[in-house]
């Protein structure tokens with residue numbers, strides 16, 4: 001699907017290694033034996049696609065970009081189309097987009113695929129397609145990369161687009177992140193475990209992450225969010241201010257995509273002109289809402305968590321966000337009435 005952004009700021013996401021997330025629920029995980037799953041789900045994933053899914057849910061203008069291959073890639077594209085998310089993916093001539101297995105048993109265990117081999121000419125095609133990204137737009141570079149791509153691919157993408165007034169966001173593991181922050185991205189969002197691996201430490205809480213966030217900033221990142229799961233999250237902003245948001249208690253369903261939802265939530269609110277503190281609170285709510293959902297969170301869940309978070313923090317919700325929640329609520333009620341009306345009409349016809 002193609003698009004024209006005529007004056008509207010677009011949030012592009014780049015997923016170089018997308019995936020179908022196959023979530024299984026085995027009661028046992030006995031190595032060397034057949035384990036049986038009690039339920040399965042299939043979600044289109046890969047970090048950038050998750051960010052776009054969340055942004056689309058919030059009615060933000062987003063375009064998902066990246067590289068797909070094979071029947072799994074076709075499925076992914078048709079799902080994006082079904083959700084109404086514009087996409088611009090380079091298609092490989094061989095291989096297939098990976099299927100990542102998430103074993104949601106006693107302890108969540110994941111086996112992520114390596115991804116297809118990407119020939120140099122396809123990288124060139126992708127670099128050419130990046131020309132659609134323009135001034136005022138945001139480009140989110142996120143997730144691992146297939147190992148046929150060079151470690152500096154994110155830096156190359158940012159260098160190609162430098163000087164065009166584009167805001168870059170990088171959420172990538174280890175060396176990929178350290179390489180990319182040299183290009184001074186607007187935002188990076190590692191979690192506390194990733195920060196720990198980079199600096200050979202074990203920070204658990206947002207407070208313990210502050211010195212590491214400072215180091216990441218010294219290395220080039222402008223705003224650094226560190227998510228710390230149930231301990232909350234930290235933002236060290238570009239003015240040197242630290243913001244800490246606690247977490248709210250939820251029934252954990254599946255945390256896959258929670259970090260991506262934080263990135264989406266933060267960008268939604270900064271793009272709408274909210275301050276960093278408000279954007280962090282909203283981002284945390286989006287991450288929590290996804291952890292409490294099957295797949296990426298829906299707006300009704302996000303709205304509920306936003307309310308719970310402001311209550312826990314003893315803060316008054318900004319009027320604009322309260323208004324937005326009220327309007328969403330009204331829309332959801334109208335949709336529900338429409339749905340019930342249609343259902344009753346069909347039932348009458350059937351009689």
Ligand SMILES: O=P(O)(O)OC[C@@]1(O)O[C@H](CO)[C@@H](O)[C@@H]1O
Pocket residue numbers: 017019020021044045046047050100112113143144145173256257258259260
């Ligand atoms: O293998 P990567 O690229 O590091 O991570 C990919 C992945 O685990 O991250 C997303 C959640 O953030 C999932 O949708 C996807 O399967």
